Amino acid sequence: MSEDVILKRWQEKPMLKPRIDKVVVNICTGKSGEPLEKAFKVLKEITNQTPVKRKAKSTIRDFGIRKGEPIACVVTLRKQAALDFLKKVLPVVENKIAKSAFDKNGNFAFGLKEHIEIPGVKYDPDVGIFGMDVCVSMARPGYRVKNRRDRKTHVGSRHMLTPEESILYVKQTLGVEVV
Numbered sequence: 001m002s003e004d005v006i007l008k009r010w011q012e013k014p015m016l017k018p019r020i021d022k023v024v025v026n027i028c029t030g031k032s033g034e035p036l037e038k039a040f041k042v043l044k045e046i047t048n049q050t051p052v053k054r055k056a057k058s059t060i061r062d063f064g065i066r067k068g069e070p071i072a073c074v075v076t077l078r079k080q081a082a083l084d085f086l087k088k089v090l091p092v093v094e095n096k097i098a099k100s101a102f103d104k105n106g107n108f109a110f111g112l113k114e115h116i117e118i119p120g121v122k123y124d125p126d127v128g129i130f131g132m133d134v135c136v137s138m139a140r141p142g143y144r145v146k147n148r149r150d151r152k153t154h155v156g157s158r159h160m161l162t163p164e165e166s167i168l169y170v171k172q173t174l175g176v177e178v179v
Helices: 003-012 034-047 079-093 163-174
Strands: 019-026 052-055 070-077 109-112 132-139
Touching: 003 163, 019 034, 019 079, 034 070, 034 079, 070 079, 079 109, 079 132, 079 163
Parallel strands: none
Antiparallel strands: 019 070, 019 132, 052 070, 109 132
16 A cells, blocks of 8 residues: 555544554663663663563573573553653664564564663763663554453454554654665
8 A cells, every 4th residue: 555545544534543552661681680770770761760670581591590580671651751752762773763673563673772872861880881672562543452351352454553554654753764
């Protein structure tokens, strides 16, 4: 489908226009203790929300990771906070996202090698430098029916979001170039 056809459909049927459902920001240190506390502090500073610590799912002896040991911290952003965070972080990757970063449902993800590249973040030698993963979930209005607890049902195939529609929405809303 061409961009003009998609835009026309969105104007005629507003329930077809996609939106950013949530943005999940993850910093994995691979070990607990001081490095995880520093990552926790960085994530809290960048997102203005309190992160949640995630535990290892299995033991990996080669990396010194034990099952149940906290090794990462995660923040989930929704609505306006998610949009503001993406507008702050996308210039770090030069407003470019690879087409291969989009999955079949229109969700996409990208990574940052250094958190200090984000505008407004200063380098602190005591904290160090952390990389992070940013995962963006896209959805259409009406997707709630598949996740709600009461009267759960499926979303029809004609209402499912495609990568092309997601790419067009991201280009329009965030000014991102998809390469």
